[in-house]
Amino acid sequence: GAVVSQHPSRVICKSGTSVKIECRSLDFQATTMFWYRQFPKKSLMLMATSNEGSKATYEQGVEKDKFLINHASLTLSTLTVTSAHPEDSSFYICSARDLQVSTDTQYFGPGTRLTVL
Amino acid sequence: DQQVKQNSPSLSVQEGRISILNCDYTNSMFDYFLWYKKYPAEGPTFLISISSIKDKNEDGRFTVFLNKSAKHLSLHIVPSQPGDSAVYFCAASRNNDMRFGAGTRLTVKP
Numbered sequence: 001g002a003v004v005s006q007h008p009s010r011v012i013c014k015s016g017t018s019v020k021i022e023c024r025s026l027d028f029q030a031t032t033m034f035w036y037r038q039f040p041k042k043s044l045m046l047m048a049t050s051n052e053g054s055k056a057t058y059e060q061g062v063e064k065d066k067f068l069i070n071h072a073s074l075t076l077s078t079l080t081v082t083s084a085h086p087e088d089s090s091f092y093i094c095s096a097r098d099l100q101v102s103t104d105t106q107y108f109g110p111g112t113r114l115t116v117l
Numbered sequence: 118d119q120q121v122k123q124n125s126p127s128l129s130v131q132e133g134r135i136s137i138l139n140c141d142y143t144n145s146m147f148d149y150f151l152w153y154k155k156y157p158a159e160g161p162t163f164l165i166s167i168s169s170i171k172d173k174n175e176d177g178r179f180t181v182f183l184n185k186s187a188k189h190l191s192l193h194i195v196p197s198q199p200g201d202s203a204v205y206f207c208a209a210s211r212n213n214d215m216r217f218g219a220g221t222r223l224t225v226k227p
Binding site for chain 1: 119126127151153158159160161162163166204206208214215216217219220222
């Protein structure tokens, strides 16, 4: 149980285009989902916290107009990278919290490798 | 199905003693393993890693042990300090595929 999927797993796009990444909780309801970006030293930077039915909370320095987050249902959150540039190339990971388990427990998706040409 | 599991959601240890955090994985193709430490409202920070060709990697107070036959990974922190209190995630990867455990909250009591 407690599986989180991400789609696509890899995407290559041209500079200036937009890319949508989906994060789904497959067998539980996730009232909160998190979006992370992995940097070369392996640490994950929290980009935003997504709560179902409300606007996402963005971390300082993350452009909300560039990284659009939608959490329309208890099982789906999407991250859209708008007008992508090569510096947006990275590994994006989502995680979901199951409030019925614990506030500490997060189930991570397998990540999406974005390459912007 | 979850390919990486941390079966203990929480662990409480006295300051100065050893903390042992455990992690199990199911996919024998994973070749690189990592531990992350996470404070509230921050992203997980990389702590220590180990390649599948090794069975132990040590960095200061942190040591990671890998038992490939048991598909088991553990993180030892000794001596534990109150500042080590955080949520710890293990992760396993192969190429660009990385899978995380669900986390263990470590509380180190003074």
